[in-house]
Amino acid sequence: MPRNELSGISIKVTPPGKKSKKVIEMSNKYMATTTQTLPVVGYRGQRVYIEDLDGNVYLDYTSGISVTNVGYGNPDLIRKVEDQLHRLWHFAGTDFYAEVYVEAAKLLTDVTPGRFRKRVFYSNSGTESIEAAIKIAKAYTGRNQFIGFIGAFHGRTHGSLAFTASKAQQRKGFFPFMPGVEHVPYPDPYRNPFGIDGYDEPEELVNRVIDYIDSYLFKTYLAPSDVAGILVEPVLGEGGYVVPPKGFLKELKRLGDSHGIPLLVDEVQTGFGRTGKFFASEHFGVAPEVIALAKSIASGIPMGAVVMKEEMDFREKGMHSNTYGGNPIASAACVATIETIRKQNLVKNSEEMGKYMKKRLVELQDKHKEIGDVRGLGLMLAVDFVKNAKTKEADQKLRDRVLENAFKNGLLMLSTGQGAIRIIPPLIINKKQIDEGIETLEKSIRQSL
Numbered sequence: 001m002p003r004n005e006l007s008g009i010s011i012k013v014t015p016p017g018k019k020s021k022k023v024i025e026m027s028n029k030y031m032a033t034t035t036q037t038l039p040v041v042g043y044r045g046q047r048v049y050i051e052d053l054d055g056n057v058y059l060d061y062t063s064g065i066s067v068t069n070v071g072y073g074n075p076d077l078i079r080k081v082e083d084q085l086h087r088l089w090h091f092a093g094t095d096f097y098a099e100v101y102v103e104a105a106k107l108l109t110d111v112t113p114g115r116f117r118k119r120v121f122y123s124n125s126g127t128e129s130i131e132a133a134i135k136i137a138k139a140y141t142g143r144n145q146f147i148g149f150i151g152a153f154h155g156r157t158h159g160s161l162a163f164t165a166s167k168a169q170q171r172k173g174f175f176p177f178m179p180g181v182e183h184v185p186y187p188d189p190y191r192n193p194f195g196i197d198g199y200d201e202p203e204e205l206v207n208r209v210i211d212y213i214d215s216y217l218f219k220t221y222l223a224p225s226d227v228a229g230i231l232v233e234p235v236l237g238e239g240g241y242v243v244p245p246k247g248f249l250k251e252l253k254r255l256g257d258s259h260g261i262p263l264l265v266d267e268v269q270t271g272f273g274r275t276g277k278f279f280a281s282e283h284f285g286v287a288p289e290v291i292a293l294a295k296s297i298a299s300g301i302p303m304g305a306v307v308m309k310e311e312m313d314f315r316e317k318g319m320h321s322n323t324y325g326g327n328p329i330a331s332a333a334c335v336a337t338i339e340t341i342r343k344q345n346l347v348k349n350s351e352e353m354g355k356y357m358k359k360r361l362v363e364l365q366d367k368h369k370e371i372g373d374v375r376g377l378g379l380m381l382a383v384d385f386v387k388n389a390k391t392k393e394a395d396q397k398l399r400d401r402v403l404e405n406a407f408k409n410g411l412l413m414l415s416t417g418q419g420a421i422r423i424i425p426p427l428i429i430n431k432k433q434i435d436e437g438i439e440t441l442e443k444s445i446r447q448s449l
């Protein structure tokens, strides 16, 4: 197979083509039902492009769900992983030691917010990082209840699922989850139960949410002295790429501090430059006690981590552990990912290209009344389709048609929330590739109306 460069969208056969269809048929026969979205069969990836099995080339605005932040096929990453692969690919890092585990842990404590001493626990995925964060908070505080947010997504295992509240079918039929999680409204400036326009009155919106917890929840059915942690996404991921008002996380932290409740921030989707800062918490000026990580941490080699304040570390051996945690290859990929983000200035590129992408999306919104909201930070952006600009009722059908047409036109995107499309390209994207995507998106919207 010739290794020619992928340099632009190129749809040669209507997707899915013959070879792709065969794989999808087999997949439907042998693989479990998950969240299957579009019939694209990945064959290879280069920078921001994905080629399918039939030779179609797509512009990728999904980054494998915010994982391939440094792009596909980064040569430094391949070199580092290959080198580790040949030397040692597994060595129970929880029971024994290896240099690469420590190297990654030291880097993670350097890049995460907070100039205090930290410790790192390695997991294999986002949901496992959340499970670990739950145990860390319980063990540290000696308390056993939590506060979570409506609209949040933290994973699908029974502890994290107890917090997940972005779509009813994620929980449907799986009760009971871990007990002890109370949900409160997230300060969504666009749609919230308080009837406040949070873009016009951000402080009022934050006050309402904080007041809901402090004056209502804490006074009526949840004693703050029982609360082990407040778990929050700095920007809602699966829940619609909702950016809360600037003061929200600081106020939440202040409230937690006043009751000895640690702030547990889920940066699984927002981390590693995605929002135009290394971590989204930095936009809000907070240094959480616990940060949960996964997805882009190792650019697609399965890995998760919890970075916590040193004093929150487990007191005794055996309280928590696992088999694969970290793993030499994942740790090597983590080191290479952080080095690449630094070397290629990808946080800055995410900020700058994010601004450009948002400007282009707002231009689209000006032309199409069906787009009710354009929001996001850095290269974590959403376009929200509505049936009516006044009622803001989500138009899921239109959104799905746009996704389908975009795919056929060579642009890969994913949904988020009830009626939004998320735009999360690799952080190496340039203006030309943004223009290419926006033109394709506009054409796809026109075809879908």
Ligand SMILES: Cc1ncc(COP(=O)(O)O)c(C=O)c1O
Binding pocket: 065, 125, 126, 127, 128, 130, 153, 154, 155, 156, 233, 237, 238, 266, 267, 268, 269, 270, 294, 295
């Ligand atoms: C914010 C957030 N937390 C946790 C998770 C769960 O991660 P994983 O799918 O790796 O278990 C996700 C996955 O989408 C996420 O977006």
